[in-house]
Structure formats: structure tokens, C-alpha cells
Amino acid sequence: MIIVKKIDEDKKNVTVSNNGELQPINFDEFLTIPNVDDVIEPQQSTDNSVQFVIVNNTNVNSSSQKSKLAAGLLGIFLGGLGIHNFYLGNTVKAVIQLLIGTLGWFVMLGWVSNIWGSIEGIIILCSKKGSNWHQDANGNELSD
Numbered sequence: 208m209i210i211v212k213k214i215d216e217d218k219k220n221v222t223v224s225n226n227g228e229l230q231p232i233n234f235d236e237f238l239t240i241p242n243v244d245d246v247i248e249p250q251q252s253t254d255n256s257v258q259f260v261i262v263n264n265t266n267v268n269s270s271s272q273k274s275k276l277a278a279g280l281l282g283i284f285l286g287g288l289g290i291h292n293f294y295l296g297n298t299v300k301a302v303i304q305l306l307i308g309t310l311g312w313f314v315m316l317g318w319v320s321n322i323w324g325s326i327e328g329i330i331i332l333c334s335k336k337g338s339n340w341h342q343d344a345n346g347n348e349l350s351d
Contacts, residue, residue, distance in 0.1 A: 209259075211245045214346060218337065223247065232259065243346040275341065275349035279332035286324015287317065291331070296344030 289304030308320035
């Protein structure tokens with residue numbers, strides 16, 4: 208069983224686990240765009256080259272797929288407390304925003320976290336598929 212473990216940010220290479228051994232595969236060798244944790248298998252094409260097909264797509268009809276709209280609005284309205292980052296699974300950044308947002312008001316810096324969260328919310332809402340802002344912490348694309 209071959210499982211997609213990592214997709215490079217530049218979308219040129221995909222790291223897969225083949226029986227526990229990690230190996231890179233060129234992104235162009237896929238017939239469709241893979242996601243992290245997809246199960247893939249090689250398939251012979253008509254020109255005798257090998258291409259990979261997704262056998263079990265983890266994002267199709269997935270109940271765990273996150274919404275770009277929800278993440279963006281959480282960032283704009285509750286971003287000062289890091290709620291949008293908790294939603295996306297970015298726990299460390301969320302805790303930092305929560306601490307700055309709550310403890311920062313004692314030293315008059317709480318507004319920094321509010322602006323930070325609002326800017327992230329706007330960036331998420333404006334993001335396009337394939338960008339880092341259009342993904343959750345596991346690298347899964349947000350639904351539009």
C-alpha cells in the first residue's frame with residue numbers, strides 16, 4: 208500500500224510511504240491531484256509510462272473537510288483569540304494568539320492579536336486553491 212505523506216509547497220514532488228519506506232515521486236506522475244493520506248497505486252498508461260492513480264481519496268465527501276468561509280469569518284470576528292487557528296488545527300499559533308489576546312490587554316497590547324487575526328481571516332477568504340492559506344494544518348484543501 209502506497210500512502211501520500213507530504214506534498215511539497217511548490218507542488219513539484221510528493222513524498223509517499225511504500226511499506227514504511229519514504230520516497231519522492233514527481234507531481235507530474237499523478238493523473239489527479241493527490242492529498243495527504245491518499246492511498247495511491249501505479250498504473251500503466253497507453254504510452255507505457257507509469258502514472259499514479261488515487262485509490263482512496265481522503266478528501267472526497269470527507270466530513271472533516273474544513274470551510275474556507277468559516278475559517279475566514281472566525282479569523283475576522285474571533286481571530287484575536289486564535290479561534291480560526293484552533294479550527295484549522297494550527298494549535299501552537301492559536302495558543303500564542305489566545306495568550307496575546309487575553310494577557311495582552313493587561314499591558315495594552317491586546318489589539319495586536321485582534322489585528323493579526325483579522326488580517327489572517329481576510330487572507331484566508333481571499334486565498335486560492337493550492338496556497339498555504341487555503342489549507343488546514345494537515346495540508347487538506349479548504350472547501351469554498
